[in-house]
Amino acid sequence: MAFKDNRDFIDALKESGDVAVVNKEVDWDLEAGAIARHASEQEGPAILFERVKDYPDGYRIFATPVGTYRRVAVALGLPADTPIKEVYEVYEKRAENPIAPRVVEGGPCKENKMLGDEVDLYHFPTPMCHDGDGGRYIGTWGFVVCKDPESDWVNWGMYRFHINSQRSLAMSPAPGSNLGALFREKFMPQNRPMPIAAVVGADPLSSIASSAGHPVGQSEVFLAGGLHQEPVELVKCETNDLMVPAHSEVIIEGEILPDVSAAEGPFGEYPGYRSPGFEARLYCRVKGVTFRNSPILTMSNLGVPPDDSHVGGCISISISLKKRLQRKGLPVLDVYQNPEGSAFMLIVRVSEGGPEVVRRIADSFGIRRAWISKIVVVDEDVDAFDMRQVIHALAVKCNPATGILVKETPPGSGNPFSPLVSVEELKTLKGSMAYFDCTWDPKRPKDELPLKSSFDSIYPEEIREKILTNWSKYGL
Numbered sequence: 001m002a003f004k005d006n007r008d009f010i011d012a013l014k015e016s017g018d019v020a021v022v023n024k025e026v027d028w029d030l031e032a033g034a035i036a037r038h039a040s041e042q043e044g045p046a047i048l049f050e051r052v053k054d055y056p057d058g059y060r061i062f063a064t065p066v067g068t069y070r071r072v073a074v075a076l077g078l079p080a081d082t083p084i085k086e087v088y089e090v091y092e093k094r095a096e097n098p099i100a101p102r103v104v105e106g107g108p109c110k111e112n113k114m115l116g117d118e119v120d121l122y123h124f125p126t127p128m129c130h131d132g133d134g135g136r137y138i139g140t141w142g143f144v145v146c147k148d149p150e151s152d153w154v155n156w157g158m159y160r161f162h163i164n165s166q167r168s169l170a171m172s173p174a175p176g177s178n179l180g181a182l183f184r185e186k187f188m189p190q191n192r193p194m195p196i197a198a199v200v201g202a203d204p205l206s207s208i209a210s211s212a213g214h215p216v217g218q219s220e221v222f223l224a225g226g227l228h229q230e231p232v233e234l235v236k237c238e239t240n241d242l243m244v245p246a247h248s249e250v251i252i253e254g255e256i257l258p259d260v261s262a263a264e265g266p267f268g269e270y271p272g273y274r275s276p277g278f279e280a281r282l283y284c285r286v287k288g289v290t291f292r293n294s295p296i297l298t299m300s301n302l303g304v305p306p307d308d309s310h311v312g313g314c315i316s317i318s319i320s321l322k323k324r325l326q327r328k329g330l331p332v333l334d335v336y337q338n339p340e341g342s343a344f345m346l347i348v349r350v351s352e353g354g355p356e357v358v359r360r361i362a363d364s365f366g367i368r369r370a371w372i373s374k375i376v377v378v379d380e381d382v383d384a385f386d387m388r389q390v391i392h393a394l395a396v397k398c399n400p401a402t403g404i405l406v407k408e409t410p411p412g413s414g415n416p417f418s419p420l421v422s423v424e425e426l427k428t429l430k431g432s433m434a435y436f437d438c439t440w441d442p443k444r445p446k447d448e449l450p451l452k453s454s455f456d457s458i459y460p461e462e463i464r465e466k467i468l469t470n471w472s473k474y475g476l
């Protein structure tokens with residue numbers, strides 16, 4: 001079953017025991033954020049803050065919606081304890097069958113409207129997530145809708161944005177993001193404002209889809225439909241022609257101005273460190289806001305893993321990279337961006353390894369992927385979703401002299417949020433990616449490879465069966 005909105009999703013999380021409802025009043029200024037951060041770091045439940053200081057009862061915050069794979073499983077309509085590998089399989093299968101959206105006349109997101117001078121972004125209980133953040137981030141698990149002026153292509157992208165003033169936002173799509181490129185190439189040169197709609201509190205699968213790195217020309221709303229297994233219902237904005245998910249909690253309609261910039265950040269970010277602030281990021285003048293009765297803002301309070309960015313935010317990218325490698329004829333079985341790696345790490349499981357395969361994997365990644373800095377390639381007998389097995393393979397099968405391949409990426413491609421860059425690299429934004437070959441040398445004859453000393457590999461089948469049949473009889 002797919003959830004049209006977060007309200008049904010929250011009900012399902014209540015049933016599976018994956019959301020805590022906090023009735024005690026909390027302060028939007030750091031308290032709600034600190035609670036969400038502490039809960040994320042403990043892999044605790046999502047949190048529904050029912051009462052927020054300075055705001056009417058009913059104005060709520062839903063924190064860390066998909067910060068665990070249990071919650072992603074529930075979002076997909078699966079049992080909460082579905083193994084991660086199966087969650088990926090279901091996601092991949094559904095993503096292969098994209099479904100076009102359905103336009104509807106109205107929807108819950110139109111229950112209230114503030115237009116023109118009435119707009120007041122402080123109307124909502126937007127949290128100050130971390131100490132030192134550059135503003136109150138209303139977009140931490142929200143996405144921005146924009147459209148190519150020369151085609152039907154509509155882009156959804158999950159980019160952070162904070163309140164800049166009562167009627168403006170500061171936004172942070174990277175220059176290489178689809179919105180960033182569209183704005184730079186098709187609006188700025190003509191000095192035209194770019195219409196956008198910022199969506200806060202969409203259903204969980206639409207939000208996950210918005211973090212997918214779809215190529216130019218492909219709309220993420222089709223992926224969202226595929227994940228839901230039914231069309232996403234879209235409704236037209238009040239002040240522009242963009243379409244937004246009708247069951248969202250808050251829609252902020254506006255335009256990004258070509259000749260004004262806004263200071264954006266700092267923010268406690270996904271690498272687990274506070275990111276720098278930016279002097280001149282995108283300035284969005286807000287023209288209208290529509291919202292549901294008793295709106296529920298979403299908050300993902302990013303930081304050290306795991307949180308929504310490392311879990312829900314990593315699935316699409318892992319699966320699209322797997323497809324990309326497979327299309328290039330590489331013997332890739334699984335690709336997994338493990339939450340512990342803060343999206344800086346990728347596990348690639350192959351049916352056949354060796355330096356040539358690892359080199360071809362390295363050659364397949366475009367510079368947009370330079371933000372992933374460590375790629376661990378493991379053999380088929382390693383479960384890519386089990387970090388104990390991956391770390392074991394890295395420790396015992398990666399030859400430090402011959403098994404590490406480092407590739408530099410050109411200036412501008414590096415990750416400005418990366419804590420590991422040198423002073424020089426920070427200036428040029430040159431990046432680098434390291435590939436750890438944890439696979440057998442293909443030149444070694446297969447029958448001469450050391451046998452794994454594990455229960456599954458080193459005992460005859462009849463012994464294993466006997467042990468498993470009698471397991472409880474041993475008192476174990």
Ligand SMILES: Cc1cc2nc3c(=O)[nH]c(=O)nc-3n(C[C@H](O)[C@H](O)[C@H](O)COP(=O)(O)O)c2cc1C
Pocket residue numbers: 140141155156157158159160161172173174175176177178179210211212213214300308309312313314
């Ligand atoms: C929680 C979260 C926050 C993100 N914030 C940003 C951001 O501020 N800027 C950005 O460029 N990408 C951000 N990303 C990554 C983008 O969502 C991702 O690169 C996506 O592919 C962008 O969409 P696009 O390919 O249509 O540009 C974020 C991802 C997640 C999961």
